[in-house]
Amino acid sequence: MRFSRYFLYTLKENPKEAETVSHRLMLRACMIKKLASGIYSYLPLGYRVIKKIENIIREELDKEGCIELLMPAVQPAELWQESGRWDYYGKELLRFKDRKNGDFCLGPTHEEVITDIVRKELRSYKQLPLNLYQIQSKFRDEIRPRYGLMRGREFIMKDAYSFDVDDASCDKSYWQMYDAYTRIFKRCGLKFRAVEADSGAIGGNYTHEFHVLAETGEDTVLSCNSCSYTANIEKAECLKPEKIDEQVELKPVEKVETPGKKSVEEVAEFLGVKPSDLVKTMIFKLENGDAIAVLVRGDYEVNEVKVKNHLGVAILELADEETIEKVTGGPSGFSGPIGLNIPIYADYSVLNMSNFVIGANEKDMHYINVNLGRDFEVKEFADLRLAVEGETCPRCKKGKYEQFKGIEVGQVFKLGTKYSKAMNCTFLDENGKERYAVMGCYGIGVGRTAAAAIEQNHDENGIIWPVNIAPFQVILLNLEVKDKEFTEKVDKMYKELTDKGFEVLYDDREMRPGFKFKDADLIGIPVQVIVGKKAMAEGVVEIKVRRTGERIKVKPEKMADKLKEILEKLREEEENR
């Protein structure tokens, strides 16, 4: 591709709308163009990257026997009503009417459509297992789109759906996809982790998220430095402590004044104790209006997801001031378990505490030297707090948690029979008995993967594409475009490289060298071939490796072989990080 004939116009200045690195660089490199909030066009350079990622996905899924199809973006309400999600799904589902006043929506996901397709054809267990996928634009009317392709409203997603005869077979499909995903992100040259995630209150099935590790990630991931346990912070388990029967002298409980001291830090400082000597009492409100209390050691945080899952409820929110006063009799910031008439759940971190500090359910008052059993009773102990970096891994009990920031680029999810039951997707098994298909669903955000790749691979000069997803492999810089004889030689190099199968962007623009260098660095093509007068006089061309900055001089006739060697080496390194 000749740069002078390509649709690529870089920006020297940072567009104001962009905050994150990937968003900024994608705009500056002319990869995407915003049409409306969270809705982007993929310009030629950006679309090349998208297609690279899509093709890696296709190749790896096809290897697992997955079959590609394409479903509509517009879906009728009936299907969603049938699965029960027309009412359940919130405003994220963009709904509209057609000319005949029928209800429709833009598909945010395709469980309903795929289940409808499959149920119409599925009759026998002999047709299973089945895994169908598509790469298609989804639409979710996000509350707040942001960060360019990272969280758009319209976005390209690969979604796959598996159908199996039973649970065991579904597990097999699940792990096949897990393996395929691992290969896909490896091939994309990304540093990533597969993490155990929370599957929500719907069903007791399991799920893994694939996170690209990057400072700017929105999610927090904890990973054991000894075993393979890795989990989203919402899910990461905490080691259950043993009950220790220490011979601690239980001091008499005492009510003390703590004027204006509400937060754990303030109270601890005022009383001259450590935050870990306090017990925090959080009041939550359930959907039906009932309140519960959750206790956690002062230096820890309650994990709402764990509380929800423990109670088996879908909705849980921190109680408002009014509820707190009604339930505890005191203002927020001074809540404590003594005298509470609501269920009290305590995190394991409280189990072995003694002579601790709690709120007195009265303004400006706390109790000190409080003890479990003697002063109040707990309904139940459970793992209810957020795990923190450095604590002992609950699985191997040897390693410690390390913390990472991640960008979720993919998820594998075992659905079970939720949709096949709701939509009557059945088959006859080998005994002639009718059964529901056991399903799984598997997503990869294609645009988000591209954005995550940039978040992970850039420097102050621009993008550094991993070879396998780079829009071009080589950028050929002609520094003497006006010299006809010279240019003829470079034209030949361009032709040679193209003929030999390299994807080459040929910078044949009449611009000063500095400009071309800056552009080449910005758009992040992995290898630059720089052809200038001085080097040419020596009978060599210069190769610059974008990632390392390494410069190599080679004779033109050796150029192609050298490029191949460099690209292979890069690919090798990138795939095994």
Add this chain to the structure above:
RNA sequence: CGGGGAGUGGCGCAGCCUGGUAGCGCACUUGUCUUGGGAACAAGGGGUCGGAGGUUCGAAUCCUCUCUCCCCGACCA
């Protein structure tokens, strides 16, 4: 939805407070000169000042309404 900020040429911004008919840098066109890390000079082209209404002799500027976009938070199969 709550809080904050912004809409002026393709991009980044000034002008607004104190009304007088729009300006700067980058990009673009032409020419001269230059050519290994976003050159210089000269001459050009391009703007319903987000939209509607109002005040005024006169509105980018003042008033009212409205739309859009960005940031923080709540939310997120």
